[in-house]
Amino acid sequence: MPHPGTILVIGATGTTGSRLVRRLVDTGHPVRAAARRPRPAVGAESASFDWNDPDTHRPALDGTAAVYLIPPPGTLDPVPVMLPFLDLARRAGVRRAVLLSSSQVESGGPGAGGVHRVLPELFPEWAVLRPSWFMQNLTGQHQHAEAIRRDGLLVTATGGGRVAFVDADDIAAVAAHALTDPVPHNTDRVLTGPRPLSYAEAAAVLSEATGRPVRHRPVTVAEMTARYAPFMPEEFAAMLAGLDGAIAEGAEDRVTEEVERVTGRPPRSFEEHVRAAVAAGERTATAAS
Ligand SMILES: NC(=O)c1ccc[n+]([C@@H]2O[C@H](COP(=O)([O-])OP(=O)(O)OC[C@H]3O[C@@H](n4cnc5c(N)ncnc54)[C@H](OP(=O)(O)O)[C@@H]3O)[C@@H](O)[C@H]2O)c1
Structure with a gap:
């Protein structure tokens, strides 16, 4: 990890987040696994986090260097909910943010596209994953x-x-690299x-x-x-x-080469x-x- 500190995984009990937590723990990274109903994960700290409850935001960011972001589910425009948190994260010293968006959403597009657009302005180190x-x-x-x-x-x-x-395992593998590689990815990738x-x-x-x-x-x-x-x-x-x-x-x-490019093995x-x-x-x- 280029900047020592905890990696906050939002959506830690979900399909990609749970796999990402396991990978980060297995590679020795300090992890805070966050969800509304967090489940204990071996080797990780767990935290209650609700996009709709700002009281949960600051404690989740304590000592955090990097964050994996899943937008609030079922929301067409997550920007109003996510932006205040991202601003708080930046001011709390988070340097690196990795956003899970999707293949059909470009920067500035609907849904996570609005967050994608502002991420490079907020964080010096960032990546956007756009899985199929x-x-x-x-x-x-x-x-x-x-x-x-x-x-x-x-x-x-x-x-x-x-x-x-x-495979969500391949998405988690790319996310783990994006969060921990010494050189920040600073790009979006269709997976x-x-x-x-x-x-x-x-x-x-x-x-x-x-x-x-x-x-x-x-x-x-x-x-x-x-x-x-x-x-x-x-x-x-x-x-x-x-x-x-x-x-x-x-x-x-269409297929892309991004999983292999980042992880060194084919999807x-x-x-x-x-x-x-x-x-x-x-x-x-x-x-x-
Ligand atoms: N499925 C696909 O094919 C596909 C394709 C491309 C992109 N995506 C994107 O993937 C994202 C979903 O990621 P995923 O599949 O890894 O997650 P997921 O399996 O849908 O799980 C959602 C996670 O978010 C947490 N969560 C739910 N509501 C929350 C809230 N209000 N505040 C904080 N956390 C909350 C859940 O735990 P709690 O309920 O305990 O909070 C859970 O950990 C979506 O944004 C979707 O657009 C999905």
Whole structure:
């Protein structure tokens, strides 16, 4: 770590944050793992942190040199909530900030794009990670993964559009480098897996690996909005479904070299990811029986 001090991981119990905490602890970095309901993580300090509760912000920053930022979930414009915290962080001596944004959002764009735009002005050392869609959406706790397990069905408005799904472990590996490399990255990176797949192709991989049929059912963007709406604000549901529409038009049909460039090894394929997820599920089931 170029500047000694604690690394604050916001969203530490989430898909990328939990993996990042493990990596940082394993490589001997002091970590403060923050969430609204923090869970103890071996080797890390934990802290209560809520974007919507400013009283939790200053204590989380005590002795912090670098911070991993996940925007407040379900918010179309996170700037009003995040900016006061980032300003406080800068004044508290944080030098390095790494933001998780997404592949379809440019600097100055919607959502995390507004935070992306100001990050280089606030911190001398920064990075923005812009991953494509996570492989874990189809194997973890996501709504898609639950529908796959429950109904063998993957419903999207992506049509035949392809996505170079990326493993959250690879995102965490890049984040760990961005937070700790002696030379700051000071750039944004679009992170993808090694090969774009349509959702029908991803369903076929899941069928093959699990031995249970999984089928992709294409729907319209309006139908997809209605499916998301019970779980989130209406406008956020429309935005997410709109991203499916962009995939249908080819927005995610590309691969980048960024994971390998930063970590020195190629990103994990969807096939490898699914095989590992199935094996981990079998181990858990065996341990529980
Ligand atoms: N899934 C994808 O395919 C994909 C693709 C590209 C980009 N992204 C981006 O990834 C981000 C999500 O990251 P993730 O998947 O690693 O996280 P995640 O699994 O969605 O978990 C969210 C984390 O944030 C915490 N959290 C929730 N509400 C909070 C609040 N009000 N204040 C502070 N912490 C809060 C949660 O813990 P508590 O509930 O205990 O607070 C949890 O640790 C989103 O911004 C999304 O746009 C996702």
